Amino acid sequence: MSNLSIEAKVGVFVVIGMIILGYMSMRLGRLGFKMDKGYDVKVYFDSASGLEEDVSVEIAGVEVGRVRKILLEEGKALVILRIDSNVKLRKDVKASIRSRGILGDKYVVLIQGSPSAPLIEPDGRIISTVSATDLESLMNVLGEVAENISELTRSFANVMGGEKGEASLRSIVDSMKAVAETLNRTVQENNEELVKIIANLSEFSATINEISSKINKGEGSIGKLISKDDTVEKLNETLASLQKITEKVNRGEGSIGKLINDEETVENINSTLTSLNDYMQKQEAFRTYLDYRGEYLFDSNDVKSYLSLRIQPRDDKYYLLQIVDDPGGVESETDITTTTNGTTTTQHIEKNEKSEIKFSAQIAKRYYDLGLRGGIFESTGGFAFDYYLFKDRLTLSMEAFDFDSDSNAHLKFKADFTPFKHLYITSGFDDFISDEGNESFFIGAG
Template sequence: MSGVSTEAKVGIFVLVGLAVLAYMTIRLGSFKIGGPEGYEVYAVFDQATGLKKMAPVEMAGIQIGQVEKIALDNGKARVTMMISKDVPLAQDVNALIRTRGVLGDKYVAMEPGTPNAPKLKDGQQITRASVPTDLDQVMARVGEVADNIRQITESLKVSIASPESTRNISEALANLRELTGSLKTVVSTNEARLNRIVSNMDRFTGDLSELSSDNKKALSETIKNFQIASVQMQKTIASLNSVMTKVDKGEGTIGQLVNNKQTIDDLNSTLASLKEVSKKIEKGEGSIGKLVNDDTTVTKIDEALTGINDYLARADAWKVFVEYRGEYVFKEESLRSELNLRLQPKADKFFLIGVVDDPRGKRAETQTYKTVDVDGVVTKTQTNSVTYNRDDLTFNVQFGKRFWDLTLRAGIFSSTGGLGADYYLFNDKLKLTLEAYEWRKDTNPRVRFAASYDFWNSFYISAGVDDIASDDGNTSFFMGGGIYFSDDDIKFLLTSAPSTP
């Protein structure tokens, strides 16, 4: 090569470079020598934003062709594609414009049609074509959602930051502080009485449990007696049918009496006498006539009927509410469920009965006393042990009275005596609840604080702290929600349910 000039070397190098460039272009690009090998099909899309000419056409992630032409056809995008001759497409194939990755290029994806369907020929149209939601549309919708969230936060800021709302919240907290102080005073002054109530309720629930278990056999016998009575009733009805058949035939004493002409004449005579008596009563003759036509008697009857109507109106004024509450207790890692039935004779009074499934279970405390005599000195020691039965259900039996936005409750809370208070805000949408129960001599009561918000119809969400004053480290946060129905809702559901034929 020493005899080759510098210009020749440069020329040879340039030719080799051009040859390599041509090879890489043919190898990696879309240019093919000899023209395309395959057949053309086209699809009409609502829009083809981002799709470029020479974009790949893929099926199952494998390229089977490329986009040859993109043109406007009656306000829509007509995309012409060159498909490899080795890949026949069914006439019901589905063409979609997709994006490779979040910010990648657009390409046409083919979803296979029915295997036995006829195949597309050169120049035919793909009738099934769609464009999934692209990133621009998603971002537009995200923008709309962001605007809505901004409007909601601004409205919430205005409603909470107003002087009136701030004053209401301050007053609510002050009232809550006064309420807790009053509750503490009531509890401290009536601790002995509350302990007696709790002991009596424990004995009462134990007696109920023994009574139900002891009378299982008697209840079974009662049901069996009802079955026997129903069989006897069927036999009695059959006997009555037989008797009526004999009466129709004029058999027996009753049959002869009914079918006897003399008996019928006597009955007609009796009816005529009754007619005469009714005329005398109508004229006010006789004792019964004077009684019926006396204005004083009519007035007393009207007063009696009015009293009955008033009683029925009071009974109809009763409202019934059914409520279920479920809360996840984080310390116990379990769900606390509560089902309550509230009977409300008036708008400001109610009775509440319910059952509670608490993951902590029912608390039982055992006290052990030991006396030791050391060198004539008597020492008395006491040992307390606390256990929780997680399998026992507990019960609620409470009475409540509402004073404006404050409701006070007293009675049985989870099978123990207790007190409670509910404070309502924002037209009863927000409720703050404080309950204290499980009163013990040597430990603090179980105090629960909860806040619930009625966000839609009969549904609400709640959160709070359980056993705030615990000496045993049982304080735990909880979160959940609930649903409640009134008697009107229950009637609507029952009347709306389809009846079986």
């Protein structure tokens, strides 16, 4: 060996290494699962994307079979599994396709069901499957969300851009600053009252603790009632009497027992309850909401009122009817035509009085967290966007209506926050691009 050259020694080492590697591969191949043993089981998946033949089938991380074949049948992926003959599957077993890591290989996972369920016969079928969301579907959903946010941002930038938009934003900030200063001043002026309220709460808590202590010591009417032994004995006697009555009813004794144990009576009651349940489900599906909202306009020192009726046949769709009491109102114009001695005269009259009552009739559709509305807004055509946040407790809305060629459109931005079930707070900026001086910050509730 020492007489061999370096090249010969390297060649011998490579040959020996290849022999060892081939031997180990053969050994490992013998240890792996053999496709010619076991029995076949069918399972249908909506998608078998990324799954290949001869990948492992596992239960609790242990390989129990292999994927023998993947076919397309009636628009679904038919996956045939070869299961080890020593492994018995129940009919309520669940199958799912999983991946090892984010970009790892796909494999099939089986989740065993109840031990009392019957076994699946060879060439049987696994009924229950668990669909796993793949990376491509997740990216598509994220792409749609990003596109919606981009469109909303672009629309907001178009509305708020330019000198008028900058002035409107500055006015919003100034109004919010004024509200914050008002709240701060109110708290400072009523500091003594707040201290009294906190002191009263502290006294109330101390009184509750004192009452609880007396009850635990057996003092007072409630304490004596709880601490007396005869009270417990009487309670036990009452429970024993109730148990005897229940046993008689179960045996069918007495009027109530005969009524409950009569099969015809039970069937009639079940039929009545079923009809009542169907009626209640229909009523619950078709919901109606009545709402009043008042908005205090800082610019005109007046209140704008909304009386709304929302009819909601589905969770993602509703109809909105409103009566609006607008202190600004709408100007009234009238043409009067008169005929005298064959001469026709038309007189155009513009009244300064304004009709304060307006009407709205809208239809709304919701897509995930984004809602779209269209129809009549305060007696004019328009549309709106609603964006829902924090499980619908916060709603951001942008409304556009009254597209008059002689003046700017009426744009309104508002935010509704619902701290309680039947109460919400609203705030925003109304008609913020008005060229007639009608823009105003508002705050209200409903």
